Amino acid sequence: MFAAEKLITVPFDVYRYDPTRGGEPRYQHYELRLAPHTPILSGLLRIRDELDPTLTLRYSCRSAICGSCAMLVNSKSRLACHTPVGPEVAEHGRIVVDPMRNQPVLRDLVVDQKPFWTRYEQMDPHLIPDPLRPMPEGRPTQMTPAQVDRFKETPRCIACASCYSACPAVEADPEFPGPMALAKLYRFVVDPRDGAHKARLQKIQTSGLWLCLRCHLCTEACPKDVRPSERIRDLKELAVRAQGGTEPGSRHAIGFMKNIEEAGTLNELKLVRQTSGLSGMVAAAGQGIRLARKKPELLKGPKTIEGIAEVRKLYAALEKDEEVPL
Amino acid sequence: MKFAYYPGCVAQESGKELDLATRWVSARLGIELVEFPSFSCCGSGFLDEANGILNVALNARNLAIAEKAGLDLLTICSTCQGMLTYANRRLENPTVKARVDGALAPLGISYSGKTRVTHLLQVLTEQVGADRIRSMVRRPLTGLKVGAFYGCHLLRPADEMRSESAEEPHSFEDLISALGATPVLYRGRVMCCGFPILFVKEPTANRIAGRQILDAKAHGADAMATPCPLCHISLDSFQNKVAKEVGEKLDMPIFHLPQLVGLALGATPEELGLPRHMVSTDSALQKLGGVAVPA
Numbered sequence: 099m100f101a102a103e104k105l106i107t108v109p110f111d112v113y114r115y116d117p118t119r120g121g122e123p124r125y126q127h128y129e130l131r132l133a134p135h136t137p138i139l140s141g142l143l144r145i146r147d148e149l150d151p152t153l154t155l156r157y158s159c160r161s162a163i164c165g166s167c168a169m170l171v172n173s174k175s176r177l178a179c180h181t182p183v184g185p186e187v188a189e190h191g192r193i194v195v196d197p198m199r200n201q202p203v204l205r206d207l208v209v210d211q212k213p214f215w216t217r218y219e220q221m222d223p224h225l226i227p228d229p230l231r232p233m234p235e236g237r238p239t240q241m242t243p244a245q246v247d248r249f250k251e252t253p254r255c256i257a258c259a260s261c262y263s264a265c266p267a268v269e270a271d272p273e274f275p276g277p278m279a280l281a282k283l284y285r286f287v288v289d290p291r292d293g294a295h296k297a298r299l300q301k302i303q304t305s306g307l308w309l310c311l312r313c314h315l316c317t318e319a320c321p322k323d324v325r326p327s328e329r330i331r332d333l334k335e336l337a338v339r340a341q342g343g344t345e346p347g348s349r350h351a352i353g354f355m356k357n358i359e360e361a362g363t364l365n366e367l368k369l370v371r372q373t374s375g376l377s378g379m380v381a382a383a384g385q386g387i388r389l390a391r392k393k394p395e396l397l398k399g400p401k402t403i404e405g406i407a408e409v410r411k412l413y414a415a416l417e418k419d420e421e422v423p424l
Numbered sequence: 425m426k427f428a429y430y431p432g433c434v435a436q437e438s439g440k441e442l443d444l445a446t447r448w449v450s451a452r453l454g455i456e457l458v459e460f461p462s463f464s465c466c467g468s469g470f471l472d473e474a475n476g477i478l479n480v481a482l483n484a485r486n487l488a489i490a491e492k493a494g495l496d497l498l499t500i501c502s503t504c505q506g507m508l509t510y511a512n513r514r515l516e517n518p519t520v521k522a523r524v525d526g527a528l529a530p531l532g533i534s535y536s537g538k539t540r541v542t543h544l545l546q547v548l549t550e551q552v553g554a555d556r557i558r559s560m561v562r563r564p565l566t567g568l569k570v571g572a573f574y575g576c577h578l579l580r581p582a583d584e585m586r587s588e589s590a591e592e593p594h595s596f597e598d599l600i601s602a603l604g605a606t607p608v609l610y611r612g613r614v615m616c617c618g619f620p621i622l623f624v625k626e627p628t629a630n631r632i633a634g635r636q637i638l639d640a641k642a643h644g645a646d647a648m649a650t651p652c653p654l655c656h657i658s659l660d661s662f663q664n665k666v667a668k669e670v671g672e673k674l675d676m677p678i679f680h681l682p683q684l685v686g687l688a689l690g691a692t693p694e695e696l697g698l699p700r701h702m703v704s705t706d707s708a709l710q711k712l713g714g715v716a717v718p719a
Contacts, residue, residue, distance in 0.1 A: 173611065174591045189592075266616045270635070271628040308624050311632070312469055313616035314580035318590050325581070334473040347624045354470035358482070362464040364433035373623045389661055392700050393438040400437055405462040408485060408531050415527040416478040 103133040108141060108183045109192040112153065116205050123203070125194070126150070134184025138176070138193060139167050141183055142207075154206040162321065165258030169207055170196035175260040175319035198263035214259045217275040221283040221302075228293025245290050252285040252329060254322040261316035261326050267309045274309040275302075277316035277326030284329040287336060299337045307333060308347020349373050359413050362403030367396055425551060427498035427542070428490035429457035430508070432653065433465050435500055438661070439653035441697025445682035446500050446544060448691050452560065453552050457498065460489050466507035468654070469577075469620060481524045483511035488528070488535035496540040498547060500682070502652035505543040506577025506585065512541060513584045543578055545651045545681055546587070549595040554602040562690035564604025568647065568711050570684065571608040571640035572596035573659065575652030576616050590614065596651070596681075603688035610643040612636035617650075617658035627669055633658040634670035641676060647708040649679040656680055663703050677705040687712075 108130050115123035128145045139157055146153040155178075157167040162180040169178055172190045175198070186193050201209035227233050261277035262268055268276050275283075283302060286292045307330070316326040334351065343349035353372025357365055370386070371379050379386075390396045403409070435442040450457050463486050465471075472479040487508065490497045499505040515521045515537055528534060548557065574593060582590035593614065597607035618632030637659060640648050650656055658666075660678040667674045679687075683696045698705045 266618075266632050266635075267621075267628070270618075270631045271625070309621055309628060311576075311616045311618065311620045312473075313576040313620075315576075315616070317581045327581070331473060331476070335476055338474050347621075348474075350623050351470045351474040354468065355474040355478070358465045358467065358471060363436065364465050364468070366434075366437055370623065385662070385665065388664070389438065389702065392702060393440070393661075395437045395440055400433065403462055403464055405464075408462075408533070409464050409482065411531055412481050412485065412527055413478065415530070416481055416523075417475065 103135060105131045106134055106184065106187060108132045108136075108187055110141060110145065111192060111194045112142070112145070112206070113196045114153075114206050115203050117203060118205075126153075132183055134187075135182045136184075137179050138171060138181045138183055138186070138195070139178035141193075142178060142195065154208050156208045163256060165256035168198055168258040168260045168263070168321075170194075170198065170263075175264050175321075177258060177260075177321050180321065198259060200263050200265065200268045201259065211259055214262045214276065214278070217279045218257070218282060220275065220305075221279050221286075222294070222298070223279075223282045223286065225286065225289065225292050226294040227291070231293065233291065239291050241290060245288075248288045249285040251324050252281050255281065255320075255324045256322055258321065260319040260321060261324075264315040264319035266313060266315065267311050271306075271309055274306045277310075277320075277330065278324075280307065280310070280333060281324055281326040281329040284333045287333065296340065299333075299340055302333065303337050303341060303345050303348065307337065308345055308350075310334075346373060359410060360402075361400050362406045362409045363400045365399050367399065425454060425547070426456040426458060426495060427547070428493055428495040428539075429459055430463055430466075430486065430490075430497050430499050430504060432499065432501040432504040433468075434653040434657070439656060439680070441700045442500060442653050442656070442680040442682065444695070444697040445680055445686050445691070448695050449682040449686045449689065452686075452689050453548075453557070455498075455547065455552070458493065458495060460493070462489055466504045468503055469507060472507070472510075477520070477523055479507070480511045480514045480520060481527050483508050484515060484524050484528060484535045485531075485533055487511065487537075487539040487541075488533050490539045491535055496542055498542055498544060500544045500651070501654065502543065502575030502578035502650075503654050505541060506580075508541040509585055512537065512539070543651060545578065545595060545599070548681075548685065549599055554598055557599070557685070557688075558602045561602075561604055561688045563688055563712065565600075565684070565688050565712060566604045568605040568708060569608050569644050570600045570605045570679075571610055571643065571645035571648045572600060572613050573617070573636065573640070573648050573650040573652075573655055573678075574614055575650060575655045578651060579614060596649070599681075600649070600684070603684060605684070605688075608640060608643045608645040610639045610645070612639035615639075617652075617655040619654045619658040622658060622662065626665070629658065630662060630666045630669035633662065634666045634672075634674070637663070637666065637674050637676050638670065638672065641674070645676070646711055647677040647679055647705070649681055649684045651681040653680065661702050675703065675707065677701070677703055677708045679705065679708075 110128045111125040158164040167178040267274040310330045343352040350373040467479040579590040600607040618629035622629040
């Protein structure tokens with residue numbers, strides 16, 4: 099038998115807001131006596147069932163599988179069912195619960211996930227067979243372990259939208275589809291049974307792929323280690339290799355690669371031209387001149403590194419390396 | 425303390441003041457910086473998007489240079505820190521290592537994976553230590569409220585960076601306190617500055633930078649400080665355009681990490697390259713009662 103866990107006092111400050119009634123969002127304070135291992139979700143449900151039936155939240159499986167109870171716990175993305183109260187109280191003295199970000203609040207902790215799902219649907223997240231290579235009828239298609247390995251992380255996604263909530267690109271630009279949508283897209287791009295790789299890459303290059311900031315906030319927020327930022331990186335490399343520099347984002351990546359090959363170190367001025375072309379240089383000239391007044395090095399360009407020949411040999415050896423992604 | 429000094433590209437060009445301040449502070453604190461003119465760019469995350477294996481190989485070459493000299497590598501840029509650490513991590517995968525070794529071997533370069541990559545912030549807080557820095561402060565930054573801005577790649581992905589908590593870091597705030605200033609806590613301190621898409625879609629990048637500056641401001645920051653020169657480009661070099669984008673006056677001085685340390689240790693603004701900033705740091709210096717160092 100385990101020794102009975104000592105109960106602790108758990109102060110909750112829970113976000114309350116009902117947009118249909120107007121007014122300002124507020125925090126409501128509740129206190130419970132709970133064992134430290136109690137999941138935050140269980141605490142919230144006890145508040146709802148015993149103290150305040152008006153508290154509104156979304157949940158289902160209580161087992162970190164359905165993805166319904168993602169919320170902010172002391173400002174961190176968490177599944178409430180999978181986060182014990184004890185460490186949060188020890189660290190912060192209380193538990194502040196907020197709804198996820200980047201999605202409008204419907205009521206209290208429940209957000210409107212429609213934009214999140216719409217963007218997912220825009221990725222055509224299903225196999226599109228190649229008409230020239232129809233799937234065999236009456237028996238399963240087979241994949242090698244190596245082929246499955248390329249997308250082993252993405253099926254773990256439970257669509258909790260924690261990544262979407264954490265993403266600064268989603269927050270700043272409606273064009274960005276969000277980390278989950280892109281990670282799912284990646285899954286179909288590298289699926290050997292899918293026949294629409296090229297079209298998928300082409301479409302996403304012009305609809306937000308290059309707005310990913312690779313800040314890894316999504317990977318940090320993901321409770322299932324899907325690592326969306328790394329899948330987006332893979333998508334970018336696949337797009338660059340398949341289609342070259344068709345967009346400012348891919349031009350910048352390719353420009354950067356060529357830039358380093360020349361001197362081994364970055365030529366900031368030249369990079370602007372490589373990404374934006376001459377017209378871009380003209381558009382950026384005002385800011386460039388302002389900067390160069392204080393930072394004259396911008397106009398001089400860098401000194402070539404010692405051993406640039408080694409760098410160029412590495413390029414020669416690996417530039418055409420077809421084995422992608424890492 | 426002796427390191428292979430990896431200044432990174434920007435600190436040797438438009439962010440030269442970061443290099444100046446690093447050298448000044450290192451000399452004061454007994455950190456020996458050994459230079460290697462053969463270091464290349466870390467790829468800054470952009471090369472990784474174009475060719476992942478080349479990115480790892482290029483950084484393996486950098487790491488091998490330090491390993492051959494028997495030195496750990498000191499970075500002063502969150503992105504360099506991230507890319508070099510990422511390379512170390514990727515090279516733990518035998519398949520990746522074999523491909524990279526195959527490209528390095530013909531050049532007579534080998535890398536066994538020993539080089540530790542350390543950012544200046546980590547050296548200051550973990551090796552020099554807050555107590556020693558506190559004891560060397562000549563001009564306490566008393567009364568100055570500073571918002572730390574970590575830069576993504578120093579923290580994330582946390583399991584790869586193997587650093588402090590990525591969600592609730594505190595090393596930078598501890599250092600700010602040791603200098604006599606008051607750290608300001610705000611959500612934006614662990615957010616993105618927008619730099620990676622500054623040349624892809626500038627208005628969006630500027631909105632992101634603006635959000636973090638406004639957040640720091642709303643929490644009472646007189647100034648922000650960053651351990652990443654790319655964040656400095658977004659927050660300082662482009663602050664005029666950021667202000668226009670968000671439609672608000674910002675006037676937020678942005679210090680490079682070693683500039684803030686140097687200021688407290690008694691350096692002059694010129695020694696730290698402060699006049700090179702696009703946003704004047706005068707308002708912060710005035711809070712400290714001007715630039716004169718008390719005798």
